[in-house]
Amino acid sequence: MRTLPLLTLLSSLVIMPCLGAVENSIKDRNDSTEKSSQEKGPNFSKLNVTDVSKEDLTAFIAAWRKANQDDNIIGARQRLADARKRLQESSGADKKDALSAVRSASDELRIEIRKGIQKAEPKLKVETIEKLMDAIEDQIKSRVQEKKNTTPSSGTKNS
Numbered sequence: 001m002r003t004l005p006l007l008t009l010l011s012s013l014v015i016m017p018c019l020g021a022v023e024n025s026i027k028d029r030n031d032s033t034e035k036s037s038q039e040k041g042p043n044f045s046k047l048n049v050t051d052v053s054k055e056d057l058t059a060f061i062a063a064w065r066k067a068n069q070d071d072n073i074i075g076a077r078q079r080l081a082d083a084r085k086r087l088q089e090s091s092g093a094d095k096k097d098a099l100s101a102v103r104s105a106s107d108e109l110r111i112e113i114r115k116g117i118q119k120a121e122p123k124l125k126v127e128t129i130e131k132l133m134d135a136i137e138d139q140i141k142s143r144v145q146e147k148k149n150t151t152p153s154s155g156t157k158n159s
Helices: 005-038 053-067 071-089 093-120 126-148
Strands: none
Touching: 005 093, 053 071, 053 126, 093 126
16 A cells, blocks of 8 residues: 555656756747847847937837838848858859848848838838938847857868
């Protein structure tokens, strides 16, 4: 009779840590997914833009999110990603053309995003949209620069 409760106790001691490990694993995966999704887009809470009201910023954020669901913007992002991939794979004389394609795709994306924001929130002034987009671009550039600075070098020199 006593073996059953003892067996139950022993099995619970073996199973419970496993369940805790699974819960921690799921929590870690959710945290890393949340971090990666935050790193992709702009961090609106850290935008530092002068002469933009809180109402305009709120309207811009809503319009930004709505505009980024537009097929034109999704297509422009994909063309930029493809151009960046070609740049990474290119060498020599092709590199100059690939770099030009990346710049062109980047400009196209910025224009499409501005159009999408204006369409989503027509009350926003073009100057306000440009200021906020410049601030977002600066934020993304500094994030990329930080990644470059924290990434350990491979020990090879490209000269």
